[in-house]
Amino acid sequence: MHGWSLEWLSLCGSRDWRPAMAELNSGREARRIPVLEGSCHCGSVRWTFNGVPESATACSCTVCRRYGVLWAYGYDGEEVRVSGETRVYSWDDRELGFHFCPTCACVAFWRAIEPDPQGRRRAGVNLRMADPGQVAQIPIRHFDGYETWQAHEDGRRVADMWF
Numbered sequence: 549m550h551g552w553s554l555e556w557l558s559l560c561g562s563r564d565w566r567p568a569m570a571e572l573n574s575g576r577e578a579r580r581i582p583v584l585e586g587s588c589h590c591g592s593v594r595w596t597f598n599g600v601p602e603s604a605t606a607c608s609c610t611v612c613r614r615y616g617v618l619w620a621y622g623y624d625g626e627e628v629r630v631s632g633e634t635r636v637y638s639w640d641d642r643e644l645g646f647h648f649c650p651t652c653a654c655v656a657f658w659r660a661i662e663p664d665p666q667g668r669r670r671a672g673v674n675l676r677m678a679d680p681g682q683v684a685q686i687p688i689r690h691f692d693g694y695e696t697w698q699a700h701e702d703g704r705r706v707a708d709m710w711f
């Protein structure tokens with residue numbers, strides 16, 4: 549049995565998982581919001597996502613379907629924060645960079661290569677890097693990025709996609 553199996557099993561069986569919380573200072577009031585955390589398998593690339601994503605996007609485009617990723621979207625330095633050295637894959641117009649761990653090869657997040665006119669950079673974190681209990685109930689948004697660019701939801705959640 550691998551060293552991480554017991555921890556993993558206890559997370560899967562947990563019905564009362566409670567997220568890490570962060571102070572969000574908005575105006576005069578600080579409110580507490582959940583923080584999702586993800587890391588690659590070896591632990592050197594990490595991300596956090598402040599708040600609970602509305603959905604987890606499963607995309608059929610040429611790259612996402614190969615990676616098998618589930619994305620939660622945000623902006624770098626806002627709800628999304630990343631750390632650790634990565635290698636980056638991009639192609640064609642080099643609009644997006646897909647960041648993966650040079651040691652264990654997990655695809656941890658993508659980020660726009662150039663900031664938008666407001667100086668913000670779109671980003672998406674791969675929810676498969678999170679502990680299962682953190683993300684199990686997030687609805688899946690099926691996005692046909694290969695042909696139609698249409699999205700739909702069918703009631704499935706991340707827990708239904710995991711195995």
Ligand SMILES: [Zn+2]
Nearest residue numbers: 588590649652
């Ligand atoms: Zn790694």
